[in-house]
Amino acid sequence: EDQVTQSPEALRLQEGESSSLNCSYTVSGLRGLFWYRQDPGKGPEFLFTLYSAGEEKEKERLKATLTKKESFLHITAPKPEDSATYLCAVRTGANSKLTFGKGITLSVRP
Amino acid sequence: NAGVTQTPKFQVLKTGQSMTLQCAQDMNHEYMSWYRQDPGMGLRLIHYSVGAGITDQGEVPNGYNVSRSTTEDFPLRLLSAAPSQTSVYFCASSKGTASNEKLFFGSGTQLSVL
Numbered sequence: 001e002d003q004v005t006q007s008p009e010a011l012r013l014q015e016g017e018s019s020s021l022n023c024s025y026t027v028s029g030l031r032g033l034f035w036y037r038q039d040p041g042k043g044p045e046f047l048f049t050l051y052s053a054g055e056e057k058e059k060e061r062l063k064a065t066l067t068k069k070e071s072f073l074h075i076t077a078p079k080p081e082d083s084a085t086y087l088c089a090v091r092t093g094a095n096s097k098l099t100f101g102k103g104i105t106l107s108v109r110p
Numbered sequence: 111n112a113g114v115t116q117t118p119k120f121q122v123l124k125t126g127q128s129m130t131l132q133c134a135q136d137m138n139h140e141y142m143s144w145y146r147q148d149p150g151m152g153l154r155l156i157h158y159s160v161g162a163g164i165t166d167q168g169e170v171p172n173g174y175n176v177s178r179s180t181t182e183d184f185p186l187r188l189l190s191a192a193p194s195q196t197s198v199y200f201c202a203s204s205k206g207t208a209s210n211e212k213l214f215f216g217s218g219t220q221l222s223v224l
Contacts, residue, residue, distance in 0.1 A: 032210065034212065041218070
């Protein structure tokens with residue numbers, strides 16, 4: 001059974017304090033690892049897709065990396081508007097099913 | 111471009127009542143799916159469809175029915191609501207089922223079953 005574990009469950013940062021969010025996975029045949037951002041009362045919004053170990057993607061203050069067992073979402077010099085829940089998901093198998101982690105709630109204080 | 115539209119946004123039901131959560135997308139996406147999100151748990155797949163006329167069960171299908179008569183619409187039916195179905199429900203779609211296809215989510219329906 002595919003498993004996705006995200007840590008920590010919650011993270012509080014001061015504005016400008018860089019950190020990383022972790023997503024570890026146990027799957028058979030990874031077809032893609034996805035990062036989503038979810039704001040309160042809204043649906044998840046796509047951030048990145050990673051496919052193979054060593055791959056990196058960047059968008060503004062966010063950088064996602066992938067190894068054979070885990071992915072990191074690095075946040076550089078975060079701002080209060082980066083406060084959200086960040087979800088990690090893996091795609092395996094022939095169809096489009098995604099298995100999600102429980103998410104990491106990030107709070108950035110001014 | 112509306113994307114994925116879910117209605118209603120909020121709903122309160124009594125145990126045993128039935129209802130349909132509506133989902134429509136205007137992106138001509140072949141793949142559509144329903145997830146539920148509960149506190150302390152990840153999004154869990156209820157049902158999905160890879161095209162009109164084709165549906166399949168996800169991780170937590172019991173108590174829910176779906177049909178896909180058109181490409182645009184994918185309603186989720188609760189046959190006899192139970193308190194355990196209190197949750198936030200998200201509809202999501204993607205163009206296809208290839209590895210690089212990302213899901214587009216609706217804004218969710220918050221359902222309370224009393």
